[in-house]
Amino acid sequence: MPSSVMPTPEWGGGSQSPAAIIAAGLRKSYGDKTVLDGIDLRIPAGSVFALLGPNGAGKTTAVKILSTLITADAGEAKVAGHDLATDPQAVRAAIGVTGQFSAVDGLITGEENMLLMADLHHLSRREGRRTAAELLERFDLTDAAKKPAATYSGGMKRRLDLAMTLVGNPRIIFLDEPTTGLDPRSRHNMWQIIRELVSDGVTVFLTTQYLEEADQLADRIAVLNDGKIAAEGTADELKRLIPGGHIRLRFTDPAAYQAARHALDEVTPDDEALSLQIPSDGSQRELRSLLDWLDAADIEADELTVHTPDLDDVFFALTSNTNIPTQSKENAR
Numbered sequence: 001m002p003s004s005v006m007p008t009p010e011w012g013g014g015s016q017s018p019a020a021i022i023a024a025g026l027r028k029s030y031g032d033k034t035v036l037d038g039i040d041l042r043i044p045a046g047s048v049f050a051l052l053g054p055n056g057a058g059k060t061t062a063v064k065i066l067s068t069l070i071t072a073d074a075g076e077a078k079v080a081g082h083d084l085a086t087d088p089q090a091v092r093a094a095i096g097v098t099g100q101f102s103a104v105d106g107l108i109t110g111e112e113n114m115l116l117m118a119d120l121h122h123l124s125r126r127e128g129r130r131t132a133a134e135l136l137e138r139f140d141l142t143d144a145a146k147k148p149a150a151t152y153s154g155g156m157k158r159r160l161d162l163a164m165t166l167v168g169n170p171r172i173i174f175l176d177e178p179t180t181g182l183d184p185r186s187r188h189n190m191w192q193i194i195r196e197l198v199s200d201g202v203t204v205f206l207t208t209q210y211l212e213e214a215d216q217l218a219d220r221i222a223v224l225n226d227g228k229i230a231a232e233g234t235a236d237e238l239k240r241l242i243p244g245g246h247i248r249l250r251f252t253d254p255a256a257y258q259a260a261r262h263a264l265d266e267v268t269p270d271d272e273a274l275s276l277q278i279p280s281d282g283s284q285r286e287l288r289s290l291l292d293w294l295d296a297a298d299i300e301a302d303e304l305t306v307h308t309p310d311l312d313d314v315f316f317a318l319t320s321n322t323n324i325p326t327q328s329k330e331n332a333r
C-alpha cells in the first residue's frame with residue numbers, strides 16, 4: 001500500500017509532466033459554512049481527473065473557482081499556466097466549462113445555440129457555421145439541429161451542452177456531472193466522447209456521482225469530504241486504502257482444499273464451493289507470498305482470483321460520518 005496518496009503540489013515542472021491545473025490551499029466559505037478548507041491539486045496535462053464527493057461537498061464550488069466563475073477566499077491556482085487571481089482572462093481563453101445545470105437556451109434551436117457560442121468566441125460567420133455543423137454531427141444532433149432546444153431530451157441537451165463547450169477548442173475542460181440523468185447508452189457515448197477528447201490531448205476535470213464513471217475514465221480520483229480531500233490516487237490505489245480486499249482460491253480436488261484450509265490462517269472457507277477466501281490488500285507482495293507458500297506446501301489451486309473493494313466501498317468509507325460498514329460486497333455475502 002502506498003504510504004501516502006495525498007497530492008504533493010509542485011509549482012515547478014521537475015521531471016513530472018506539465019500540470020494543466022495546479023492548486024494550493026484553496027479555501028471558500030459561505031457565511032460561517034466552510035465549503036473548501038484547503039484544497040491542493042496537481043492535474044497533469046492530457047489526463048482525466050475526477051472529483052467525487054457527496055451532495056454539497058463542494059465539487060461545483062471547486063469547478064467554479066478553477067474556471068474563474070467565483071473567486072476563492074484564499075489559496076492560489078494556475079490553470080493552463082495562468083494565475084487564477086492575476087490573469088483570469090487568459091484562464092478563460094484556455095478552458096471550456098460544462099456546468100452542472102444546462103447552459104442551453106431552450107427558446108432557440110440547437111444550431112442557434114452553437115452559433116451563439118461561435119459568436120462569443122469571435123469566430124467568423126463561415127468558421128462559426130463550419131464548427132457548429134461539425135460538432136452537431138459529432139454529437140449526433142444534426143437531425144435535431146433546427147428544432148428548438150426545449151424539445152430536446154435530457155441526453156440531447158447534455159450533448160448540446162458539451163458541443164457548445166467545445167466550440168472554442170479548449171485544451172482544458174471542466175465537466176460538472178456530465179452524465180447525470182443520462183441512460184446507460186447515452187452515458188457510454190459520453191464516455192467515448194470524453195476519451196476521444198483526451199486522446200487529442202485535452203485535459204478533463206470531471207465531477208461525478210457515478211463511481212463507475214470515475215473508475216472508467218479517470219487517471220486520478222480525489223474524494224472530497226468535509227471541505228478536504230480525504231484521499232487521492234488512481235482507482236486502484238483508493239480501493240487498496242480500505243479493508244475488504246481478499247484473494248479467493250478455488251479447488252476441484254477436495255484433498256487439496258482440505259490441506260490448504262487447515263494450513264492457512266485467517267481463511268474463510270466455503271466447503272460447498274471448495275473455495276477459500278484470504279484477506280489481502282491485493283498487492284503483488286501479498287500475492288507472491290501466498291503463491292510461494294502454496295508452492296512450498298505443494299498445493300495447487302484450480303483458480304485464483306483477487307478481489308478488491310469497489311469504488312462504492314471507498315466512497316462510503318471515506319465520506320461517511322456515520323458508521324457505514326466498509327466490508328466489500330464480496331465479503332458481506
Ligand SMILES: Nc1ncnc2c1ncn2[C@@H]1O[C@H](COP(=O)(O)OP(=O)(O)OP(=O)(O)O)[C@@H](O)[C@H]1O
Pocket residue numbers: 030035053054055056057058059060061062100
Ligand atoms: N452561492 C452560495 N451561497 C451560499 N452557499 C452556497 C453557495 N453555493 C454553494 N453553497 C453551499 O456550498 C456547499 C457546496 O456546494 P456545491 O454546489 O459546491 O456542492 P456539490 O459538491 O457540487 O454538490 P452536488 O453533488 O449536490 O452538486 C453547499 O452546502 C451549498 O449549499
Ligand SMILES: [Mg+2]
Pocket residue numbers: 059060061100176
Ligand atoms: Mg455540484
